[in-house]
Amino acid sequence: MEIDMCFQCFNTGQSAQEKGPTHVPKCYxxxxxxxxxxxxxxxxxxxxxxAGLRMGPTHRLAVIESxxxxxxxxxxxxxxNHGIDQSILDKALGAADEFFHLPADEKLKFMSxxxxxxxxxxxxxxxxxxxxxxxxxxxxxxxxxLNDWVQSWPENPPAYRGDMGAYSSKVQKxxxxxxxxxxxxxxxxxxxxxxxxxEGMQVITTNCYPPCPQPRLTxxxxxxxxxxxxxxxxxxxxxxxxxxxQDGGSWKLVPYISGxxxxxxxxxxxxxxxxxxxxxxxxxxxxxxxxxxxxxSFHSKGLLEKMEPALELVDANxxxxxxxxSFKDFLDFLSxxxxxxxxxxxxxxxxxNTGQSAQERKLSHVPECYEVPPSQQPTLNSPQAQVxxxxxAGxxxxxxxxxxxxxxxxxxxxxxxxxxxxNHGIDQxxxNKALGAVDGFFRLPANEKxxxxxxxxxxxxxxxxxxxxxxxxxxxxxxxxxxxxxxLENWVQSWPENPPTYRENMGAYTSKVQKxxxxxxxxxxxxxxxxPTYLxxxxxxxxxxxxxxxxxxxxxxxxxxxPNINGALVxxxxxxxxxxxxxxxxxxxxxxxxxxxxxxxxxxSLHSLGLDEKMEPAPELEDADxxxxxxxxSFKDFLDFLSxxxxxxxxxxxxxxxxxx
Ligand SMILES: O=C(O)CCC(=O)C(=O)O
Ligand SMILES: [Fe+2]
Numbered sequence: 001m002e003i004d005m006c007f008q009c010f011n012t013g014q015s016a017q018e019k020g021p022t023h024v025p026k027c028y029x030x031x032x033x034x035x036x037x038x039x040x041x042x043x044x045x046x047x048x049x050x051a052g053l054r055m056g057p058t059h060r061l062a063v064i065e066s067x068x069x070x071x072x073x074x075x076x077x078x079x080x081n082h083g084i085d086q087s088i089l090d091k092a093l094g095a096a097d098e099f100f101h102l103p104a105d106e107k108l109k110f111m112s113x114x115x116x117x118x119x120x121x122x123x124x125x126x127x128x129x130x131x132x133x134x135x136x137x138x139x140x141x142x143x144x145x146l147n148d149w150v151q152s153w154p155e156n157p158p159a160y161r162g163d164m165g166a167y168s169s170k171v172q173k174x175x176x177x178x179x180x181x182x183x184x185x186x187x188x189x190x191x192x193x194x195x196x197x198x199e200g201m202q203v204i205t206t207n208c209y210p211p212c213p214q215p216r217l218t219x220x221x222x223x224x225x226x227x228x229x230x231x232x233x234x235x236x237x238x239x240x241x242x243x244x245x246q247d248g249g250s251w252k253l254v255p256y257i258s259g260x261x262x263x264x265x266x267x268x269x270x271x272x273x274x275x276x277x278x279x280x281x282x283x284x285x286x287x288x289x290x291x292x293x294x295x296x297s298f299h300s301k302g303l304l305e306k307m308e309p310a311l312e313l314v315d316a317n318x319x320x321x322x323x324x325x326s327f328k329d330f331l332d333f334l335s336x337x338x339x340x341x342x343x344x345x346x347x348x349x350x351x352x353n354t355g356q357s358a359q360e361r362k363l364s365h366v367p368e369c370y371e372v373p374p375s376q377q378p379t380l381n382s383p384q385a386q387v388x389x390x391x392x393a394g395x396x397x398x399x400x401x402x403x404x405x406x407x408x409x410x411x412x413x414x415x416x417x418x419x420x421x422x423n424h425g426i427d428q429x430x431x432n433k434a435l436g437a438v439d440g441f442f443r444l445p446a447n448e449k450x451x452x453x454x455x456x457x458x459x460x461x462x463x464x465x466x467x468x469x470x471x472x473x474x475x476x477x478x479x480x481x482x483x484x485x486x487x488l489e490n491w492v493q494s495w496p497e498n499p500p501t502y503r504e505n506m507g508a509y510t511s512k513v514q515k516x517x518x519x520x521x522x523x524x525x526x527x528x529x530x531x532p533t534y535l536x537x538x539x540x541x542x543x544x545x546x547x548x549x550x551x552x553x554x555x556x557x558x559x560x561x562x563p564n565i566n567g568a569l570v571x572x573x574x575x576x577x578x579x580x581x582x583x584x585x586x587x588x589x590x591x592x593x594x595x596x597x598x599x600x601x602x603x604x605s606l607h608s609l610g611l612d613e614k615m616e617p618a619p620e621l622e623d624a625d626x627x628x629x630x631x632x633x634s635f636k637d638f639l640d641f642l643s644x645x646x647x648x649x650x651x652x653x654x655x656x657x658x659x660x661x
Contacts, residue, residue: 023213023214024214024217027133028132028133028217028218029218030132034219035216036215036251036286038216040251040253041252042255043241043244045074045076045242046073046074047080047257048077048080049081050063050080063181067185071182071273072278074244075265076242076254076262076265076282077263078260078261079260079263080257080260084261092167092295093236093295095159097291097293098157098159099139100208100291102157107139109154110154115331116335118141118142118152119141119153120140121139121140122138123137132222134220134222135212136209137208138208139206140205142204143169143204143297144201150165153165164204168202168204168297171297174232174261176194176299178230178232178263179193179229182265186273186276186277196301196302197299197301199302200229201298201300203298204297207220207221207293207294207295207296209239209284209291209292210291211291212286212288215287215288218286219283219284219285219286220239220283220292221284223282224282224283225266225267225281226264227268227300227330228298229272229301231263231264231297231299232262232263232264233261233262233264233294234262235256235262235292235293235295236294237256238256239284239287239294240254240262240294241253241254243282253285264279264282265277266298266300270322271309271350272309273309273310274314274320275309276313301327302327303326306324306329307324308324320352322350323351323352330346333346333349334346352450371474378593379559380593382561384561385418385561387412387419387563388419389421389422389568390420392421393423395519395523405523406523407527409520410528413524413573413577413581414584414585417572417578417588418571418572418588420569421520421569425516426569430509431509431567434603435603437499437501437505437506438481438601438603441496442599449481457642458639458643460483460491460494461481461484462482463479463480463482464482465478477594478592485605488510495507513569517605524577524585525580528621535580573585574587579616580615582617582630584621587655610634611635613635614633615634616632617630628660631658642654
């Protein structure tokens with residue numbers, strides 16, 4: 001098996017330079033979109049001369065200023081004149097190199113997959129556990145205070161403790177000094193963190209990246225930001241790339257400057273600065289010729305000490321944007337999650353929107369992150385869409401009336417993908433109470449709503465803003481609450497308890513609308529010639545999920561505004577009916593626009609088959625002229641897609657991935 005082969009490459013403590021594999025085993029291959037070009041341009045990373053830090057106040061101020069600029073622009077910078085002798089740097093790299101050359105059994109003594117171990121040798125991130133493996137070998141150990149930890153470090157090579165210890169204690173001092181300069185640049189003064197940093201965690205990670213026969217296929221380390229206040233990195237040769245957020249998130253190679261050290265802003269400083277400084281996202285790339293060694297020294301507060309945004313940096317315009325967390329919290333997260341796939345990162349789990357979407361903060365302008373590209377900006381004077389209105393009363397009158405209704409539904413589905421229904425059998429008071437319950441919920445204090453805030457799209461009850469707030473590149477101007485709703489008795493207990501009438505009023509609406517959906521699904525399958533009961537069991541037992549929604553525009557050429565008919569409900573043909581009908585019916589493309597005057601509330605009830613049940617084109621609707629045009633998929637497949645893709649940019653849509661060309 002491939003996996004076993006991977007184990008043989010690295011896992012036995014035998015590094016790849018000893019093994020010399022001629023190709024990259026499958027389990028090391030990263031998806032093609034994440035592969036390195038190996039021709040990234042050089043990053044223009046500032047070089048800060050620390051000599052000025054110890055001169056006069058004017059010199060010091062200039063250095064602080066340039067550190068602040070670098071933290072805002074790149075999240076990293078080089079330092080020279082840092083006060084650590086070249087011979088100390090060389091000896092530390094030498095000690096690391098010698099360690100990795102030791103016989104396997106010597107290194108295996110330290111091998112562990114337990115990320116909580118203070119001394120740990122390993123390969124990849126969590127080798128044998130994570131799905132994708134990375135092309136590195138590492139040794140990690142705690143280092144501050146040195147006397148507490150050095151006895152647990154490797155005894156071999158014999159110079160290891162002395163040489164690595166000398167470097168560690170120098171770099172620990174430097175980190176405290178730089179943390180002071182960084183807090184000073186934030187206006188918090190140079191002593192803001194010093195005590196905590198002096199007594200805090202220092203984790204030395206020595207990384208060894210053996211030559212790789214196919215360096216374009218894999219990575220030494222996947223994209224990540226460091227969980228530290230700051231990280232100080234010493235490298236033997238180039239191979240580190242940083243993501244340039246001001247250049248569209250493109251990868252740039254960190255130049256190798258002999259004798260310089262690279263300083264990374266870690267997640268803790270992003271949190272402390274309340275997002276003013278961003279931790280730098282970086283990855284390690286490989287080459288086919290040389291072993292590369294790097295020594296990263298991670299500095300943070302104590303293991304259990306939480307880092308929170310500085311109160312001084314929180315105000316009405318900058319509400320607290322991160323939860324507090326400790327290094328231990330991070331380790332727990334790391335041990336429970338596979339971060340190598342780039343789908344989940346600890347910092348994202350800390351981001352809070354304080355229930356404070358921009359709209360709720362009553363800003364006078366739209367923050368940049370909400371701006372959509374000009375080509376997608378709405379005109380706000382779209383003509384009204386001619387959305388057919390179907391009178392469902394006919395449905396229950398006689399077979400002739402029924403078949404007339406079915407015919408008009410068919411027409412609406414073929415031409416519009418959307419229609420409104422009247423006489424749908426749901427009382428106006430039920431509708432009004434449901435809208436009122438939703439309005440009441442959104443008016444609750446932030447902390448009440450935050451209890452159910454989540455970016456995990458798989459959660460059956462979820463409050464949020466935009467689509468995936470803090471994750472997607474572009475944010476959208478909405479707040480939402482999503483709930484699973486069918487069967488009601490299974491889910492209602494998990495719904496918000498506040499406002500007190502929420503469950504009752506929303507529950508009354510959702511059970512009515514669920515019945516209506518089953519009726520309509522029957523009418524639609526009948527209109528496709530599949531009979532009224534084709535889906536009814538599955539829809540009856542299927543998913544229902546509801547959220548606060550949107551004005552609907554039909555995209556045939558220009559956008560059109562869907563007229564609001566009092567008491568009517570809007571029915572959308574969704575992707576699943578497009579698939580079932582083998583493309584005869586098209587799911588309606590729509591978007592919500594906003595206005596400057598009034599809050600708008602909508603409740604969308606989405607109905608589909610069971611979470612894992614696949615929808616595919618009805619065989620009855622396939623023939624030589626109409627070959628099967630879609631792959632099958634379930635609601636769960638969609639959620640998985642949603643959680644890993646940023647669909648808000650309009651570049652990617654789930655339905656497209658199902659189309660068979
Ligand atoms: O090897 C490098 O240059 C980067 C190492 C790194 O990012 C890490 O250890 O967190
Ligand atoms: Fe890193």
